[in-house]
Amino acid sequence: MSFLKPKTHIEQGDVVILYLSVNSMHAIEAVPTIVNKKGETIAHIFQTPYGSLKVQNIIGVEYGSRVELSKGWAHVLQPNPELWTQTLPHRTQIIYTPDISMILHQLEVRPGAVVVESGTGSGSLSHYFLRALKPTGHLHTFDFHEARADQAREEFKQHGLGDFVTVYHRDVCNLGFTSALDGAADAVFLDLPAPDLAVPHAFKALKLSGGRFCSFSPCIEQSQRCIEMLTKLGFNEICSMEVLQQESVIKTRTLPIIDLEFLKEPKPADNGTNDENKTKEPKELKKYLTSSNPQVLPGHTGFLTFATLPPNIPKA
Amino acid sequence: MIQLGDYIVIQRQKYTKLQKFGSLDATATLGKEHIELKSLLDQPYDSTFKMCVKETKSGKRGAQRQHSLELCSENELRSIRDVLGISSSGADNRDIRDNGEAQALKSEDIEQLREACNESSKIIEKLVENSKTFHTRTEYSQDKYLLKKEKKYFEFVQIRQPTIRLMVDIFHRQDAEKIMGIRVDTLSQIISYSGVSGFGSYLLYESGTNGLLPAAMLNSMGANTEATLVHMHPGNVPQKQALLALKLPLEQQQRCISVNLYSVLREYYQGDKAEPVTETAEQPVEQEEPVEPLSEEGSDPIEPSSKKVKLDESTNSHKKSAQLRWQLENKRASELMQQKFDSLVMAAKEHPSNILQALLPLVKPSRPIVIFSTCKELLQETYMELKTSGKVTNLHVTSNWLRTYQILPNRTHPEVNMTGNSGYLLTGYTLK
Numbered sequence: 001m002s003f004l005k006p007k008t009h010i011e012q013g014d015v016v017i018l019y020l021s022v023n024s025m026h027a028i029e030a031v032p033t034i035v036n037k038k039g040e041t042i043a044h045i046f047q048t049p050y051g052s053l054k055v056q057n058i059i060g061v062e063y064g065s066r067v068e069l070s071k072g073w074a075h076v077l078q079p080n081p082e083l084w085t086q087t088l089p090h091r092t093q094i095i096y097t098p099d100i101s102m103i104l105h106q107l108e109v110r111p112g113a114v115v116v117e118s119g120t121g122s123g124s125l126s127h128y129f130l131r132a133l134k135p136t137g138h139l140h141t142f143d144f145h146e147a148r149a150d151q152a153r154e155e156f157k158q159h160g161l162g163d164f165v166t167v168y169h170r171d172v173c174n175l176g177f178t179s180a181l182d183g184a185a186d187a188v189f190l191d192l193p194a195p196d197l198a199v200p201h202a203f204k205a206l207k208l209s210g211g212r213f214c215s216f217s218p219c220i221e222q223s224q225r226c227i228e229m230l231t232k233l234g235f236n237e238i239c240s241m242e243v244l245q246q247e248s249v250i251k252t253r254t255l256p257i258i259d260l261e262f263l264k265e266p267k268p269a270d271n272g273t274n275d276e277n278k279t280k281e282p283k284e285l286k287k288y289l290t291s292s293n294p295q296v297l298p299g300h301t302g303f304l305t306f307a308t309l310p311p312n313i314p315k316a
Numbered sequence: 317m318i319q320l321g322d323y324i325v326i327q328r329q330k331y332t333k334l335q336k337f338g339s340l341d342a343t344a345t346l347g348k349e350h351i352e353l354k355s356l357l358d359q360p361y362d363s364t365f366k367m368c369v370k371e372t373k374s375g376k377r378g379a380q381r382q383h384s385l386e387l388c389s390e391n392e393l394r395s396i397r398d399v400l401g402i403s404s405s406g407a408d409n410r411d412i413r414d415n416g417e418a419q420a421l422k423s424e425d426i427e428q429l430r431e432a433c434n435e436s437s438k439i440i441e442k443l444v445e446n447s448k449t450f451h452t453r454t455e456y457s458q459d460k461y462l463l464k465k466e467k468k469y470f471e472f473v474q475i476r477q478p479t480i481r482l483m484v485d486i487f488h489r490q491d492a493e494k495i496m497g498i499r500v501d502t503l504s505q506i507i508s509y510s511g512v513s514g515f516g517s518y519l520l521y522e523s524g525t526n527g528l529l530p531a532a533m534l535n536s537m538g539a540n541t542e543a544t545l546v547h548m549h550p551g552n553v554p555q556k557q558a559l560l561a562l563k564l565p566l567e568q569q570q571r572c573i574s575v576n577l578y579s580v581l582r583e584y585y586q587g588d589k590a591e592p593v594t595e596t597a598e599q600p601v602e603q604e605e606p607v608e609p610l611s612e613e614g615s616d617p618i619e620p621s622s623k624k625v626k627l628d629e630s631t632n633s634h635k636k637s638a639q640l641r642w643q644l645e646n647k648r649a650s651e652l653m654q655q656k657f658d659s660l661v662m663a664a665k666e667h668p669s670n671i672l673q674a675l676l677p678l679v680k681p682s683r684p685i686v687i688f689s690t691c692k693e694l695l696q697e698t699y700m701e702l703k704t705s706g707k708v709t710n711l712h713v714t715s716n717w718l719r720t721y722q723i724l725p726n727r728t729h730p731e732v733n734m735t736g737n738s739g740y741l742l743t744g745y746t747l748k
Contacts (some may be wrong), residue, residue, distance in 0.1 A: 005515035006658040008680065019745075022710060064681025064748040075709060077682045077745055080511050097508055098501065098716060105504035108481055111514040111538025131513045135541060210362070220721075220728060227723050243501050244717040248692060248740070250699050289696050291713065303721065311362050 001160035002079055003127065004134075010061050010076060015159060017077040017087060018067075020048055027079060027087040032056035050074065081127040091148055094124040095191065095216060098245040099301055104132050106306045107187035107212045111136050116185045116205050118142040118172045118192060123152045125189070126165065130156070134164045140181060144171040176201040183208050183315070190215040195305075196225040203233045203309065210311035216302045223303045235307035242303055248291040257284040318356045318475060323561035325476040325486070326351075334478060334486050334561060343382075351383045351473070361477040364388055368471075369430070381430070388472070420446040440465045456727070478561040480532050487526055487558075488735075495525045496663055497690045499738045501716045503528070506661060507536050509686045509743045514541035516658035519678060521548045521577065523665040527558035530572055533661070534559065539568045546649045546657070548577045548675075550666070575642075575649045581674060583646040584653050656680045663688040668698050676707060681748035688741055695742040708744040715740045 002014040010016055014030045026046070032055065034044045044055040050072030058067055063078040077083060082097055095103075103125070109115060109132040120126060120143035129139045143149045149169040156165050168178070173194060177185075188202040188211070195215040202213055213235060215226045223240055230238055318324060318337065326333045326344055335344045335353075342353045351367055359365075365385035373380045421429075421443065429439050443465055444450050453461060476482060484503055487495045498506070512518050512533045522529045530547045537543035547554060554574040660679045664671055668687055679685060685708060689695050695713050702708040716738040720731045 019709060062681060062748055064746060075747055082509060101504035101508040102501055105481060108479055110535055111541050135514050224723055224728060240721040240723050242719045245714050248713040250696050250713055289700060291692055291696055
């Protein structure tokens with residue numbers, strides 16, 4: 001239930017983010033026991049590089065607290081879409097926060113919005129949609145993979161978001177978004193191999209008073225075909241973009257300062273003891289707070305294509 | 317429906333502008349064109365209007381035209397290319413010379429044309445007729461020529477209701493400094509990382525974004541939800557333009573509590589003891605910091621500079637109630653501060669360090685903080701301070717690259733210009 005609203009203490013059944021370091025965090029379920037492969041009920045112990053965590057011990061603990069591991073410690077954080085996106089079990093490729101933020105902004109999702117999404121995938125984006133539109137909006141999310149749809153449905157329920165989402169197992173390119181959703185959506189989001197096939201269905205699903213459209217595609221050809229279809233159907237404000245986030249790696253560096261001026265002077269009289277004294281003088285050091293870009297960073301995620309369906313376009 | 321007092325977005329092709337429709341006499345300026353807004357009243361948003369020339373005055377920078385607006389149907393907006401029916405085009409630009417003689421019409425002729433015909437398509441038709449090179453241009457080049465001319469003579473405007481998406485575009489294009497250089501991608505990420513939504517209590521400090529940040533947060537909190545926002549600012553009165561433009565329901569507006577940073581912290585630390593005794597001033601400002609001059613927005617016709625005057629007037633007659641009002645807001649904010657917040661957002665023109673030190677204890681553990689700055693150095697220092705303090709974890713300093721694309725058949729490429737500075741975000745999660 002830990003995704004519904006901000007809360008202070010871990011309750012049984014919550015998903016909890018166990019934060020070890022920037023590169024190491026895990027989503028765990030706060031239940032005292034689990035069933036192992038042999039079907040036996042055993043105590044829930046979570047293994048980390050810093051030793052094990054007896055999960056029972058974190059129930060009732062305040063979020064943000066430090067918890068002891070057998071060989072170290074970690075912090076427990078309340079999950080949110082950002083942390084979830086970094087820890088969720090991948091069932092497909094997922095979209096990350098920089099792209100997602102732009103999608104939410106451009107689709108103008110706010111509480112009360114009705115959003116149609118396809119495909120559901122691993123539910124990374126769905127969690128963001130749900131945060132933005134609850135408690136008064138609704139998400140209709142479609143996936144053509146039955147097991148994925150089922151898993152996502154189960155996950156939303158477990159996360160306390162079940163009331164705000166309907167998960168469909170359906171091939172939207174061929175079958176559309178069901179007639180019940182005709183003229184019902186404020187925004188439609190597509191992440192499909194052939195978005196152009198689903199654009200006419202998006203057109204039907206959007207409200208008569210108009211709405212916003214977005215398609216995410218890794219390849220420019222998909223965007224081209226998609227835009228061709230959007231133009232044909234009367235969408236306007238069509239625009240494509242790419243957002244890439246760069247991390248700055250911040251470090252304090254200590255640099256030695258070399259003195260080369262003394263080389264201009266003749267060596268002082270060859271006096272053994274004097275020379276020794278000189279080399280023992282501590283070298284001058286300077287401290288700098290520096291930032292640099294990481295060696296490797298994402299160079300491409302996908303092209304985001306946005307469009308507006310203007311109001312009162314006849315859909316017959 | 318467009319109402320008096322509304323802020324409206326006027327769109328002419330790709331150009332957009334935020335304007336207050338304050339009275340029936342209000343006019344808007346689009347380049348050299350002045351348009352009367354009178355006829356917008358009670359028309360639905362998203363309608364398209366035709367600009368009709370009423371009179372032409374010769375001004376310093378050429379002719380100034382006054383237009384009235386006439387509601388028109390979508391059918392009137394037809395493709396300019398269809399109207400003109402251009403067929404012959406050249407293969408490449410070998411026969412085109414830039415000798416200034418391509419257009420046979422003189423500029424006076426064109427001015428006369430503009431007065432004589434109301435339709436841009438007719439003007440462009442004449443321009444094309446009198447252009448010696450038009451038919452030797454390639455088809456792409458003809459398109460470009462037409463687009464350029466259409467942009468200049470386009471006589472339709474659309475009136476749209478302001479949204480955060482439209483406003484951040486306008487503000488950033490017109491004067492990015494007024495919103496502290498917060499670019500669209502960065503704004504979208506501030507909203508994501510801060511987790512602002514329909515549940516929770518949020519804390520924002522900003523030193524002047526034309527109201528964009530509080531408006532964006534309030535927009536994400538939604539109507540009829542339980543979320544609240546304490547909006548701290550360093551000045552006399554908060555900049556509220558974007559907030560007013562959204563025209564949110566009163567219930568939602570009231571969940572944004574705008575308070576002066578100094579006076580609310582005094583209230584929080586000292587409570588009733590801080591009650592000013594001999595106060596005659598209308599505002600609770602401690603003049604410890606130079607206050608953002610109101611004149612900065614005064615140049616902008618839409619900024620309600622009358623607000624200040626009104627305040628002064630009202631304080632004389634209703635001194636007591638005016639005092640009560642800001643004191644009540646301070647009290648309300650102070651109560652929320654006691655209960656602590658579910659996230660902290662900061663966009664400071666001052667050094668963020670001390671402000672953060674004062675506000676960080678007001679945030680619950682396991683909650684996001686987001687600090688925006690136009691330059692990285694300030695965030696580097698703050699990053700190190702937070703890292704050393706051990707109060708915040710999962711610290712990241714990030715910036716963005718935003719590139720828009722022209723996607724046309726066989727002519728797809730990134731746009732020629734892009735903005736180079738997204739600003740920087742420092743994000744992290746508070747610890748117990």
